[in-house]
Amino acid sequence: MKKSLALIIEQLESRQTMQALSPKRVWDAALDQEIAALPLISAGTPKSAVPALIALKAGLHLLNESLDASHEQSQEIEDDPTGCYWHGIMHRMEGDFSNANYWFSNAGAHPAMESLQTRVADWLQNSVILGDLQEGAIRDALQVIKRQVRWQAPALTSMIALQESGTISEEARGAIEYVQHMELMELFAYTHQAAKRAVAESSI
Template sequence: MTSVRQQTSNIMAMAKILFTHKPFLNPMQVWNPEMDNQIQALEESFGINENEFMRAIQSGLYLWNENLESSHVISQEITSPTGSYWHGLIHRMEGDFSNAKYWFNDARHHPISTQLVSSLRAYLTMEQLAKLDNETLRSKLEVLVASPVWNPAVFVDAVALQLMHVQDSLAEEWLRQIQYLEMKLLLNYCYEQSYGGSLLEAIEQQ
């Protein structure tokens, strides 16, 4: 078992690399196989101090590395809203949209939701959305930007439309960035609950 300091150092090192990659909406293969080995080794370091948020961090790192299977094995054993949120993300990225909605509903109004809405509005505006030709997808994104609360079911619908019908390059860029923000906030939340302090701020200060 490694020290808490070593654990946080390892997590920060992995996250710093993973943050340079913006996961695909529907990934087909692991992004960095070597990173998978490092994520697996993290589990062996938890020891008797392991808690559900540590496991959720591991699930999130696997998902960021686009290893959906390994992430799913962990998240399905975490019964909290946070575990359900990771579970919903996995199913959305698998293209299992109805199951994704089920797990997002089970996650209820997750603590990251307020910050996610703020981050979304800072990134995407109604004026930018006017550039999107597909009216159906544009209306879904307009709902997300206009809503005072995060609506994961509407985002699932937007991703499904993009992947299955629209396939617009600009929409792809927007949706991947929103997913990036979502995953970043959720991973940071898990880190805060496990170790205290912000993972994002710690990385910036390195």
């Protein structure tokens, strides 16, 4: 029996491990097939709703760490800000950092960035993570993120590129991973709500 969208989301959100900064394989291959088979778009789907639904599938695949499948979806909506944001994260996860920042620029001041900035700043303010980190580039970058007014996706790209060099501590890597997790969750929450608004008459 095919899983419904709700069950797929539940499985992705309840996984015990956060998405890797640089995934080497799909998290759940069977789930990826279920995502691909979701009948989100049909002949009767309003044309205006299609970009939001494609973005939803791009997000689901990326939460499952299926970079190629997510890329295939986001490439279909390169004029859509949400599609551009997912596109950028996909390239960042594959280690193509300059291309990631190109797509983040195309996404512009995405609506999900406001809630994301608030969430990340609150976490940095109220957790002990900054005090636990050794002095250095990652700690300094997180301090900047805590104080900034608007989320800057390239700042996270720079931190991930730095951790790829293998010169940062395990604590710093864990902090970056959690910030990425918050970014993925906030963008997906926005994407899901946007898809539901776009086709309010459907059962998504």
